[in-house]
Amino acid sequence: MMDHWQRFKASDLFYDFKRDKVAIVSFAVFVLLFVCAFSAPLIAPYNPYDPANIDIMSSEIPPVWMAGGMDDYILGTDAQGRDLLSTMIYGMRISIVIGLCAVLLQAVIGIVIGLIAGYYGGKLDGFFMRLADVQLSFSYLMVAIFVSAVLQAAVGVGRFAEIAVPFLIIVIGLAQWPQYARTVRASVLAEKKKEYVEAARVTGFNSHRIMWRHILPNCMSPILVLSTIQVANAVMSEAALSFLGLGMPVTRPSLGSLINAGFEYIFSGSWWITAFPGLLLVILVLAVNLLGDFLRDVLNPKLYKG
Amino acid sequence: MMNDMNDAPSAQTPPILSVRALSKVFDISGGLLDQLALKDGRLRRVKTTVKALNRVTFDIAPGETFSVVGESGCGKSTLGRTVIGLYPPNGGEVYYGGQRIDVLSPRQMLPFRRRMQMVFQDPYASLNPRKRVAAILEEPLRFHHPELTAREVGDRVKEVMEQVGGDVQWLTRLPHEFSGGQRQRISIARALVVDPEFIVADEPISALDVSIQAQILNLMMDAREQRGLTYMFIAHDLSVVAHISTRVAVMYLGSLCEVAPAETLFAAPRHPYTQALLSAIPRLGKKKSGHVRLKGEVPTPIHLPTGCVFHGRCRYADERCVREIPELLEKDGGTHVACHGVAEERI
Numbered sequence: 001m002m003d004h005w006q007r008f009k010a011s012d013l014f015y016d017f018k019r020d021k022v023a024i025v026s027f028a029v030f031v032l033l034f035v036c037a038f039s040a041p042l043i044a045p046y047n048p049y050d051p052a053n054i055d056i057m058s059s060e061i062p063p064v065w066m067a068g069g070m071d072d073y074i075l076g077t078d079a080q081g082r083d084l085l086s087t088m089i090y091g092m093r094i095s096i097v098i099g100l101c102a103v104l105l106q107a108v109i110g111i112v113i114g115l116i117a118g119y120y121g122g123k124l125d126g127f128f129m130r131l132a133d134v135q136l137s138f139s140y141l142m143v144a145i146f147v148s149a150v151l152q153a154a155v156g157v158g159r160f161a162e163i164a165v166p167f168l169i170i171v172i173g174l175a176q177w178p179q180y181a182r183t184v185r186a187s188v189l190a191e192k193k194k195e196y197v198e199a200a201r202v203t204g205f206n207s208h209r210i211m212w213r214h215i216l217p218n219c220m221s222p223i224l225v226l227s228t229i230q231v232a233n234a235v236m237s238e239a240a241l242s243f244l245g246l247g248m249p250v251t252r253p254s255l256g257s258l259i260n261a262g263f264e265y266i267f268s269g270s271w272w273i274t275a276f277p278g279l280l281l282v283i284l285v286l287a288v289n290l291l292g293d294f295l296r297d298v299l300n301p302k303l304y305k306g
Numbered sequence: 307m308m309n310d311m312n313d314a315p316s317a318q319t320p321p322i323l324s325v326r327a328l329s330k331v332f333d334i335s336g337g338l339l340d341q342l343a344l345k346d347g348r349l350r351r352v353k354t355t356v357k358a359l360n361r362v363t364f365d366i367a368p369g370e371t372f373s374v375v376g377e378s379g380c381g382k383s384t385l386g387r388t389v390i391g392l393y394p395p396n397g398g399e400v401y402y403g404g405q406r407i408d409v410l411s412p413r414q415m416l417p418f419r420r421r422m423q424m425v426f427q428d429p430y431a432s433l434n435p436r437k438r439v440a441a442i443l444e445e446p447l448r449f450h451h452p453e454l455t456a457r458e459v460g461d462r463v464k465e466v467m468e469q470v471g472g473d474v475q476w477l478t479r480l481p482h483e484f485s486g487g488q489r490q491r492i493s494i495a496r497a498l499v500v501d502p503e504f505i506v507a508d509e510p511i512s513a514l515d516v517s518i519q520a521q522i523l524n525l526m527m528d529a530r531e532q533r534g535l536t537y538m539f540i541a542h543d544l545s546v547v548a549h550i551s552t553r554v555a556v557m558y559l560g561s562l563c564e565v566a567p568a569e570t571l572f573a574a575p576r577h578p579y580t581q582a583l584l585s586a587i588p589r590l591g592k593k594k595s596g597h598v599r600l601k602g603e604v605p606t607p608i609h610l611p612t613g614c615v616f617h618g619r620c621r622y623a624d625e626r627c628v629r630e631i632p633e634l635l636e637k638d639g640g641t642h643v644a645c646h647g648v649a650e651e652r653i
Contacts, residue, residue, distance in 0.1 A: 195432035198392055199496065203446040204419030206412060217436040 016298045026290035033284055037093040044086035045072075049252065055081045060270045078258070078273045079265055080250070087253060088277050092284065094254040098168050099235035103227055105173025106234075110180020111223065115211050117181065118188025129185070132178035140175030140237065141244070147171060148246045161249040168247055172237045176230060183226050187219035221299040228292035232285045239281055255281045320404060321365035322504055322536050323389065328398035330359040330381075330388050330560075334608075356607045358384040360560045360615070361398065363634060364642075366536060366553075368503075371527075373539040373547040373568070375583070376557035377604065382540045383427075385557070386506045389538065390424050391415060402504070420450045423497035425526075427509040429489035433481035439492055440477035443467070446500050463499060469532070470495040470525055487518035491525065498529060506538045511546065523550060544587050548572050553640075556580045559615040560607055562634055566641040576643045578620045578653065614646065622647040 008014055017023050036043060046053045059081040062069045069076065075084040117128040151167060152160045160167075191197065192215060200210045235255075241247040242256030243263075250261050255277045262273025335341045335354040343352045358381045366372045374382045387393050389400055391407065400408040407418055426432035433442060443463045447454065454462075464474055470491040481489060490510060497505055507526065511519040527550060529535060541547050547554055551568040556579065564577040575581045582598040600619045605611050611618055617627040626646050634644040647653035 195426040195428055196434040198387075199424065199426060199432055199493075200434075201392060202390055202419065202422075202424045203449065203500070204412070204416050205445075205449065214434055218434070 013298055017294070020294055022290055023294035026287040026294070029283060029287040030291060033092065033280075033287070034096065036089055037096050040086075040089045040093050044083075044089045045074075046083040046086040048082045048087040048090050053082070057081065060265065060273075062270070063272055075276050076270075076272045078261060079270070084273065084276060087258060088255070088280055091248075091253050091255045091258050091277060092280060094165065094248060094252065095235050095238055095256070095281070095284070098165060098172070098238045098254065099231050101169045102172035102176075102234040102238070103230045105169060106176045106180055106230060107223070107227060109173070109177040111184050111216070113177065114181040114184025115188055115216060118185035119192060119207065119211050119215065125185070128181065132181050135175075136178050140171065141240070143175060144171045144241055144246055145244070148241075161251065164248050164252075168238055168241060171241070172234050175237070176233065179226060179230065180223070183222050184219055187222055188215055191215045191218050225292060225296045225299055228288055228295055232288040232292065235281070235288070236285055255284075319367050321401075322368045322403060323366040323538070324399075324401040325365075325389060326363050326399045326401070327361040328359055328363070328385070328388060328400065329357075329361055329396050330384055330393060331396045332356040332358055354608060357610050358560050358607060359388065359395075360610070361631075362557075362560075362562050363398075364555055364562065364565055366504075366538060368536055369534060370552045371530065371537040371539055371550055373541055373551040373554045374557060375541055375544060375547050375554060377542065377583075379604070379607070380557045381560040381607070382542075382557050383508050384560075386424070386508045386538060386540045390422055390506050391418075392424075416450075420500045421502050422504045422506070423500065423502040425490075425493050425497050425505060425507045425510045428513050429486045429493055430513075432493050433489055433496075435481055438478060438480055442481075442492065443477070443496055443499050446496065450500050463495075466495045466499045469498065469529065471521075485518075486514050487522060490514060490518075490522050494522070494525065494529070498533070501533070502535070504536045504538070506540070508540045509542070510539075512541070512543065519546070526550075544584065556583065559604065559610065561615050562642075562644060563616065564641070564643050564645075565634065566643075567639065570639050570641055576637065576641060576648050576653070577645050578622055578647065579616050614644075620647075622653050 017027075041047065048054075058070075058073070058077055059079050061073050061077040063076045064071060064074050066076075073083050073085070075088070078084055078087060113128050113132075117125040148160075148167065148171075151163075155163065188211075197210060197214060200214050205214075238247060238254060239256030239259065242254050243260040245257075245260065248254040248257045250257060253261060258277040259274050259281070262270065262275075262277070265271075265273055333353060333355050335352070338351075341351045341353060342349055344350075345352070362385060364372075374385060376382050384393065388395050391400075395408050398408075399406055402418055402422065407415065410418070433439075437445075440463065443466065444459050447459050447462060451459075463477065467474060467476065472488070472491050472495060476484070476488070476492070481492070484492065494510075510526070511522050514522060523546065526537070530537060539547070539551065548568060553565065554568050554571045555565045556563045556571075556577065558579050564571065564575065564580045566576070571580065572584065575584050578598075582600050585598045602619050605615070605618060611628075613629050614620070614623070614627045614632050617623040620627065624646075630646065632644045632646050632649065634642045635649055636642050637648065643649075645653065
């Protein structure tokens with residue numbers, strides 16, 4: 001463990017990281033938000049899922065610095081009387097969980113398909129890549145609307161609320177696998193021509209072992225870069241679906257459904273219900289995207305190896 | 307080393323490797339849309355193929371250093387890769403130790419994988435950049451000998467590392483920390499670690515600095531003596547080939563022109579192409595004399611010339627050379643020549 005840490009400290013990645021202020025700040029912001037989100041029960045002032053904490057009489061209280069604000073609710077309350085700060089922290093947890101799990105699903109599907117298509121080539125490659133083209137020519141929103149409509153009709157709206165998290169993970173995960181498949185395939189095509197792969201074949205290793213143990217580790221840099229960007233995309237996709245009312249229910253809101261819920265109250269003056277979750281979403285996505293940009297610049301061998 | 311060359315393979319010893327009428331064709335026509343062409347007012351599907359090997363036949367006896375020479379693009383690397391099974395041949399047969407290996411499944415091929423190994427040209431691409439040297443050397447050994455304990459594996463890796471002139475400390479490092487010559491030593495160690503009998507060396511020194519080339523050559527020749535290896539050595543450096551080979555095969559446009567014991571070939575080349583090739587070796591202190599100058603360019607292997615592939619550039623070519631493909635015929639002193647002129651004794 002110490003060995004790994006020592007090696008990481010000596011790596012180019014860490015060297016560049018120390019010199020990149022944007023990367024340091026965005027990394028710090030991301031870690032802060034991540035820790036906050038996953039220690040939500042410990043740091044949030046209220047538990048928004050507990051009906052005992054919800055009082056309809058204290059709905060739409062403005063933030064503490066405005067007239068009518070209360071010290072108990074720093075960022076005010078939403079239309080149901082929940083503390084907005086607590087709801088946002090819990091909502092961010094849901095957004096991040098869905099984002100990470102959806103990217104994991106995308107990565108698993110995309111890496112397997114990309115490896116197989118790139119390594120075997122020929123008809124298999126043609127089939128998977130045309131499948132990816134077809135997939136990308138659908139808007140994922142259209143697919144999500146269609147699937148969620150069918151699901152809601154099949155299991156009922158009440159039950160749908162319970163399966164909303166896995167539903168969102170699967171929809172976002174399935175929608176974006178071609179990104180991974182294309183990236184992985186491109187790297188595999190470049191790697192498999194190298195002589196170390198031929199050396200592995202001469203040794204008699206089977207295709208499975210060559211693909212997973214020899215080629216894949218050499219394709220990790222673009223996968224890593226893509227993953228950070230895809231996490232940001234998945235969080236945004238989740239917010240978009242929830243904003244359209246296809247995602248998380250109001251009882252267990254994610255950032256997107258909070259923005260959606262507050263949207264109706266903007267013109268009645270309660271702008272904070274939409275604005276604060278929106279701001280948090282922007283900060284979260286921006287931090288992840290800036291980290292992704294940093295990784296792309298550092299890990300791109302064309303930019304620093306010449 | 308010189309005395310080795312005199313043990314010309316006798317006809318009695320069965321060859322370790324036999325190649326019979328081996329052909330390899332690469333399809334470069336691309337997708338279906340690229341293949342469509344308008345011909346005589348009709349749409350046809352036309353395939354473009356590179357004829358990389360044309361009916362190549364030769365034997366390698368145990369203990370030999372069999373060199374394959376020829377200019378760039380003549381198919382010598384393809385020959386090596388087809389022999390070792392990296393490319394499936396389109397025609398012909400490959401026998402190893404009397405058993406046909408070009409039709410075996412990957413699983414049936416496994417015992418041969420341990421006996422045949424390959425050393426590659428580019429030491430910067432032939433080692434996996436993400437693996438430590440120890441992992442690169444241990445993996446083939448563990449794969450082929452699962453019965454070995456970790457200690458035995460470690461011992462064998464260290465032993466091979468010392469044999470190739472490496473340091474035990476190299477084992478914990480990554481390939482990019484080494485120079486080209488050091489990497490080539492590691493590549494050779496990787497080939498030797500499974501204790502093979504036969505090694506295809508695909509231009510193992512041509513990417514190296516001249517001062518390093520001799521070291522690597524000596525290392526390979528020492529390994530040959532200590533382990534009784536047989537080499538198929540692919541090269542374009544004729545002076546190196548003259549120095550190390552027992553027999554030499556000369557290739558031109560995917561066909562063998564001449565196969566002969568090294569001394570005979572360099573002293574008295576028979577095939578017109580071999581004569582031209584050898585006259586191109588620069589010699590210190592000698593005046594330019596007897597330099598055979600070839601006219602024109604090498605034809606493309608996409609549209610092979612009819613008959614003898616060399617006829618367009620050969621000063622002895624006649625009407626038969628244009629029409630008929632010459633067979634590789636045995637001449638005196640173990641020389642085989644594929645030339646109508648030599649067969650008719652007009653050259």
